[in-house]
Every structure is written in structure tokens, then in C-alpha cells.
Amino acid sequence: MTIEMELAGNWNYPTAIRFGAGRIRELPDACREMGMTRPLLVTDPGLAALPMIADAVAGCRGAGLGCELFADIQGNPVAANVDAGVAAFRAGGHDGVIAFGGGSALDVGKAVALMVGQTRPIWDFEDREDWYTRVDVDGMAAVVAVPTTAGTGSEVGRASVITDTRDHTKKIIFHPRMLPGRVIADPELTLGLPPDITAAVGMDALAHNLEAFCSPFYHPIAQGVALEGMRLIRKWLPAACRRGDDVTARAHMLVASTMGAAAFQKGLGAMHAMSHPCGAVLDTHHGLTNAVVMPYVLVFNRPAIEEKMTALARYLGLPAPSFGSVLDWVLDLREAIGIPADLAALGVAEDQIGQLAAMAVADPSVGGNPIPLTRANLTTLFMNAVRGRIE
Numbered sequence: 364m365t366i367e368m369e370l371a372g373n374w375n376y377p378t379a380i381r382f383g384a385g386r387i388r389e390l391p392d393a394c395r396e397m398g399m400t401r402p403l404l405v406t407d408p409g410l411a412a413l414p415m416i417a418d419a420v421a422g423c424r425g426a427g428l429g430c431e432l433f434a435d436i437q438g439n440p441v442a443a444n445v446d447a448g449v450a451a452f453r454a455g456g457h458d459g460v461i462a463f464g465g466g467s468a469l470d471v472g473k474a475v476a477l478m479v480g481q482t483r484p485i486w487d488f489e490d491r492e493d494w495y496t497r498v499d500v501d502g503m504a505a506v507v508a509v510p511t512t513a514g515t516g517s518e519v520g521r522a523s524v525i526t527d528t529r530d531h532t533k534k535i536i537f538h539p540r541m542l543p544g545r546v547i548a549d550p551e552l553t554l555g556l557p558p559d560i561t562a563a564v565g566m567d568a569l570a571h572n573l574e575a576f577c578s579p580f581y582h583p584i585a586q587g588v589a590l591e592g593m594r595l596i597r598k599w600l601p602a603a604c605r606r607g608d609d610v611t612a613r614a615h616m617l618v619a620s621t622m623g624a625a626a627f628q629k630g631l632g633a634m635h636a637m638s639h640p641c642g643a644v645l646d647t648h649h650g651l652t653n654a655v656v657m658p659y660v661l662v663f664n665r666p667a668i669e670e671k672m673t674a675l676a677r678y679l680g681l682p683a684p685s686f687g688s689v690l691d692w693v694l695d696l697r698e699a700i701g702i703p704a705d706l707a708a709l710g711v712a713e714d715q716i717g718q719l720a721a722m723a724v725a726d727p728s729v730g731g732n733p734i735p736l737t738r739a740n741l742t743t744l745f746m747n748a749v750r751g752r753i754e
């Protein structure tokens with residue numbers, strides 16, 4: 364006999380999460396719990412045109428909250444998007460942020476909440492050494508995060524990725540308190556995501572879990588979370604791509620995405636180190652880029668992750684558990700959900716590799732890769748990924 368589990372819950376790990384279909388109705392409650400009376404809802408222009416945003420704003424206003432909308436942001440967001448959000452926050456006399464959307468909207472929303480009370484420029488809070496201690500914590504506004512894609516996991520992340528247009532790099536803006544105080548994780552909000560975006564963001568979630576799992580740092584809690592996150596993705600990502608209205612598949616992918624971001628406190632690696640420069644220079648989609656480079660990075664890391672991949676293969680129930688069975692699974696999954704096989708398909712040209720490798724080696728994600736990354740081995744990795752050479 365199988366007992367049907369209700370896919371809902373109230374969790375306090377790693378922050379307070381209200382999980383389950385239909386729970387977006389609890390948004391005004393969550394805002395009040397965070398002490399907000401006038402939240403600024405930050406989202407992207409695409410979502411702003413959809414009924415779910417109008418409903419959320421109306422729901423907040425109906426509950427007596429002075430909710431306004433800010434949607435002047437772009438994919439791969441830049442500092443000017445954050446500045447505009449801060450200006451809207453101040454002009455409207457707001458006292459908190461609802462960060463509502465995919466990775467870009469969540470990251471801008473969190474960065475706006477950070478920046479409303481600071482006097483230093485945003486780049487002073489890059490995730491380097493102890494720069495986060497420069498933040499005036501009292502100036503930070505509260506955040507309620509509402510993810511609408513299952514991939515980024517930014518709703519439980521302590522950072523925002525913002526592109527610096529001066530040198531075309533993606534910079535990680537970090538403070539421990541950027542972790543949103545409340546999350547509403549409602550899988551119904553993800554039902555309308557088209558199959559290609561579902562696939563790309565789902566592979567970002569896989570990249571988070573997989574890179575965290577492979578990172579050499581000591582964090583057994585994250586290690587366990589990553590393993591189960593990958594099991595959920597293996598079981599449910601193809602279904603979520605095939606049948607977008609499958610709320611069960613959507614629910615499992617949404618939590619797997621949250622798990623990926625909770626896990627990557629343990630570290631990321633070469634997938635993200637390669638993906639960030641591609642996004643910054645060529646505006647490629649973050650999750651899609653991770654998905655393309657994933658098998659090349661696995662093969663490169665093979666000498667250091669053989670045992671971990673065998674353990675993962677066992678947990679996933681793959682036949683003949685080994686490094687090879689995980690690689691085969693990743694390649695099959697990539698193909699089944701329509702991810703291109705090489706970076707050339709995303710517009711990366713061989714003459715750009717020198718620049719991309721130089722940027723990748725400076726990316727903060729390199730530290731979590733199980734094999735030390737250099738400009739030379741990243742150049743080889745990029746070359747393989749552009750030419751489609753898995754060896």
C-alpha cells in the first residue's frame with residue numbers, strides 16, 4: 364500500500380519556508396510576520412504582465428498592505444537595475460521587499476533590500492574576504508521571497524549575482540542576512556514555465572546539487588541535502604518538462620531547487636566558474652550554460668570524484684554504479700530535455716576562449732572545484748565544451 368504524501372509543509376531550514384500548492388495566498392501574512400506594512404514587490408517585466416503578479420499585489424492591498432510594483436529589471440541583472448529599485452523603494456516609502464520571480468528578480472529584490480540602507484557602492488559588498496562586514500546591517504530591509512522557477516534556489520541563498528557592466532563580470536554580492544526571512548514556495552506558480560526554461564533552470568538546480576556534492580569542503584549536512592536533491596531531479600525533471608501542468612513534478616522540482624541552493628553553501632565549481640563569464644560576456648542563459656558544460660566538467664574532475672560518483676550512482680539507483688553511469692545519465696538527461704551538446708550552440712566562439720578562461724579563473728566558484736582550476740586547464744575545458752569533445 365502506498366500512502367499518498369501531501370506535498371506541503373512549514374520548514375525552518377535554511378529559513379522559514381511555507382511550501383505547497385496555493386500557498387501564495389499567504390503572502391500578506393508572511394509580509395506582516397516580517398514587520399512590513401508597505402512592501403515593494405520586485406519582479407521582471409515578463410512576470411509583471413501576468414495575472415499572478417496582479418493577484419499578489421491585489422492580495423496584499425486587500426489585506427491592508429501598501430504594496431507597489433517594481434519591474435524595471437533585466438535577465439543577467441546589472442547594478443542600474445538595483446539602483447532603480449532602491450530609488451523606487453525610497454520614493455514609495457516602503458519598508459520591505461517581496462522578491463518575486465526567477466533568479467534575476469529574486470537577486471535584484473534581495474540586492475535592493477540590502478542597498479536601501481547603505482552609503483557605500485554595491486561593489487564594496489562583493490563576496491571577497493570579509494567585505495560583508497562593511498554592510499550596515501540596521502539599514503537592510505526585510506525580504507519575502509517567492510520563486511516562480513525551479514532552478515536558481517536564490518530564495519534560500521545569501522547572495523545576489525549582479526553583472527558589473529564596467530568590466531563585464533558577474534559579481535557575487537554577499538551578506539549572511541541576505542537570506543530572505545520568509546519564503547513562499549508554491550509550485551502552482553511554476554506551472555506556466557515553458558519546457559525549454561523548465562529544462563534550463565532544472566539543470567541549474569542539478570548543477571548546484573552536483574557541484575556542492577563534489578566540492579571537497581567539509582559539510583556533511585549539505586552533502587546529504589545534495590544527494591536527495593539529485594534523486595528528486597532525476598525522478599521529476601523529465602516529467603516537469605514533458606507535462607508542464609503536472610503539479611506533483613513541479614512541487615518536487617521546486618523543493619529540489621531550494622535544496623540545491625541550501626547545499627551550495629558547501630561550494631560550487633567549474634560549471635559555475637565557466638557559466639558566469641559566458642553569461643556576462645554573451646548573455647547566455649545561466650542554467651542552460653551550466654547544463655551544457657556539465658559533462659565536460661565531470662570528465663575533467665573524474666580523478667577526484669570517482670568514489671563520490673559511484674556513491675551517487677548507487678543512491679540514484681543507476682545500473683552498474685560507477686562514474687560512467689552518472690556521466691551516461693547526465694548525457695541522456697541533457698538530450699531528453701533538449702539541452703544543446705556544446706557551447707558553440709550557445710554562440711561561444713573559439714577566439715573568445717582566452718578571455719572566458721581568464722575570467723573563469725577569477726570567479727569565486729573556482730574554489731569549490733575538486734581539482735584546482737588554472738587558466739590553462741580552464742582553456743582546455745572551454746575548448747572541449749565548444750568543440751563538443753567529451754574525453
Ligand SMILES: [Fe+2]
Nearest residue numbers: 567571635649
Ligand atoms: Fe546556478
